[in-house]
């Protein structure tokens with residue numbers, strides 16, 4: 001049976017697509033799933049860097065499309081996991097170096113040998129976006145709780161609806177203390193505005209920047225708080241019913257600390 | 264403490280402002296992206312209004328205006344003739360009276376419709392005087 005093909009997209013850039021793809025992929029692989037991550041951001045290759053695999057790239061997705069190499073030759077296995085590999089984007093090519101059919105075919109081929117194929121989508125809704133969604137059967141929309149990110153996410157939701165892809169939402173970079181102070185849209189607000197089913201909530205946390213600096217997935221850092229967050233999302237993706245973390249229910253200390261931080 | 268200060272000063276939290284603004288801008292976006300919705304709405308509007316007065320289908324105009332906290336639908340529909348009141352049985356009035364001047368039904372609008380000089384001429388648009396934001400026209 002072929003694996004699930006999920007595009008991770010947002011419309012707006014810099015909201016956390018690549019971070020989410022890398023860490024969810026790692027979380028799923030740590031749970032034992034076979035995972036292939038596809039970097040669809042042609043010309044702006046990043047997924048390899050976030051996962052610390054940049055030195056091992058030999059071939060890229062465009063070369064697979066052009067038939068210069070086999071898919072398995074281009075896949076880079078992440079040695080920290082049993083079953084995680086990435087298919088890098090081309091760094092020195094244009095977005096039109098690959099088309100929708102080619103992309104869909106590669107994703108389908110990847111799905112033959114994986115339980116999950118996660119596609120890291122470029123920003124925007126043009127050719128790069130169309131390539132990235134071409135082979136997908138499901139979508140995860142990532143947004144931050146900010147007006148411009150949500151407006152762009154809404155645009156993307158419209159496009160995905162046209163293709164009848166089931167959509168779930170990840171609200172990234174939430175700052176609970178700001179929500180509590182009324183200075184940030186809440187997760188409920190975002191879900192209501194976008195009318196999309198919630199998949200996960202990832203708080204804004206310096207841990208991400210720190211682990212990304214080192215090219216380490218969060219789930220491998222035993223001390224990271226966010227480890228649990230990504231693991232929960234991975235379990236939801238596998239179909240388990242996992243309750244959402246209630247970020248409002250902090251203790252008094254947390255609240256005080258949060259309020260200070262938010263101020 | 265910040266919450267307390269804000270409550271004290273009575274400024275609405277920026278998150279509710281954000282939500283309100285998003286709600287409006289997304290409605291405008293959705294209308295702009297779905298011209299067929301507007302075409303269907305025009306057709307249905309004229310169908311309903313035609314049960315009561317004869318209107319000029321060709322000259323119907325619709326636009327959306329952003330107001331402070333809402334999106335308003337402005338429809339301008341030239342009336343060609345008005346049915347004579349038939350006394351109670353309002354569903355299917357029989358007699359029609361041809362009016363000399365085409366009239367404009369504006370929705371929403373004040374009580375008296377404006378009167379144009381010649382029948383069938385494009386209606387004069389009665390605009391609100393104070394329109395802070397650019398009208399959101401959907402094409």
Ligand SMILES: Nc1ncnc2c1ncn2[C@@H]1O[C@H](COP(=O)(O)OP(=O)(O)O)[C@@H](O)[C@H]1O
Nearest residue numbers: 013014015016017018019173203204205208209
């Ligand atoms: N939950 C988070 N907390 C803190 N920083 C984050 C979080 N998610 C993403 N970031 C940071 O935001 C920036 C953009 O993330 P990235 O995944 O590259 O976005 P995209 O792929 O959507 O352009 C990166 O510097 C990343 O480290």
Ligand SMILES: [Mg+2]
Nearest residue numbers: 017018041046
């Ligand atoms: Mg990216």
